[in-house]
Amino acid sequence: MGPSSMPFRFRAVTLMIRFDGVYRSYSEWPALEDVSFSVEPGEFVVLTGPSGAGKTTILRLIWMGDLPSRGRVEVAGYSSDRMRPADFPALRRKIGVVFQDFKLLPDRTVFDNVALPLQVAGTSTRAVRKRVFSLLGEMGLSHRRLSMPHELSGGEQQRVAVARAMVAHPSVLLADEPTGNLDPVVSRRVIELLVEINRSGTAVLMATHDPRQIPPRLARLIFIEQGRIKDPSDIQSVEAR
């Protein structure tokens, strides 16, 4: 039986993320130009560059909130040029996303916020309760499970956001300036949390304008400026400017 006659599709995943000559423009304005890079399963990659360089656009292309204008994005075995409508939710369930402004739903408790990705995926109520209680316990948030987001500190809100991103066991975690709204002490804790998540086997791609937050031995650096990938050594010249 050849592969084409099999009653299912293989998704061989050797690379978690692969950008191949990706261009992305918005109203003729080029946000990304000829971007190519890859991320292996379990790798920690820091995507850095000045504001407006295209970091958020890259993250958005990874969860396929947008598609490339040219070139191809492959994530967890899904390719941007072969996406069927049902593939978008299936791909996104393999990805956890953490935002700078947390994006917690203000009218839901911590428990309900963290439970949302599982409910969206149709997980049974019992399994949702078990997983959410367990994760909130691991992250030291059990006592906050009935709190509303506005009752939490910034650090707690970001930990809830990370818990929400991790609750469905994603293959890759995207973090878009996750410490942008936090003080240095809390920022360090969030970074430690991301490193811990990465050590458990989840690939992490963190976008930040401050790459010094992560020790170089823990992560690979990708530097982007004006929509183009640059040599990481260019960072020093940018910092000098």
Place this chain on the structure above:
Amino acid sequence: MMGEDFHLPASLQIGLLPEWRNTERISTLAASLSGFEGVSDVVYGEDYLPGLTGLIGTLHKLDLFAGTIILVGVSLVVAGAVRLAVARRSLTVEMMTIMGASDGFVRAPFLFEGLLSGLAGSVGGLLFTYAVSQILSGSIDHSFLPGRWIGGVILLGAATGLAGSWMGLSSSLPSPRK
């Protein structure tokens, strides 16, 4: 009882079944009645009947036109309301989409809302019409809508609400852009 003093009335008023109430059939009937012995004249408003029938036909068309306008209007209102609801819950919709919610999972609550709006609108409209009908019952001889029509109006309201919310969602839910 029927002696010399018995006389037929000077005129007979003839009621017609609904299927006979059109100019063509009335004139045919009038012609055949005129042929009866003792019938000197058949009066059925031949001067104004064609105009009246035309007017009624126009009114029916206007009814249909007004009904269509109302249906489209209600659909647009529901679509607008659903767009507002999506905008109000844009963060929830965005997060659900990012987390991998299926299209149906995101759409379902809004479609349900549209369905309920349509149902509530049609039931409210029927209740209002019934109240007006009761108020007028003393002065105008009429009957309220038959049961099948009531069911039809409620179903049409629900379908209109559903269609409106579908229209509203199509233009306001996020989808991957190229």
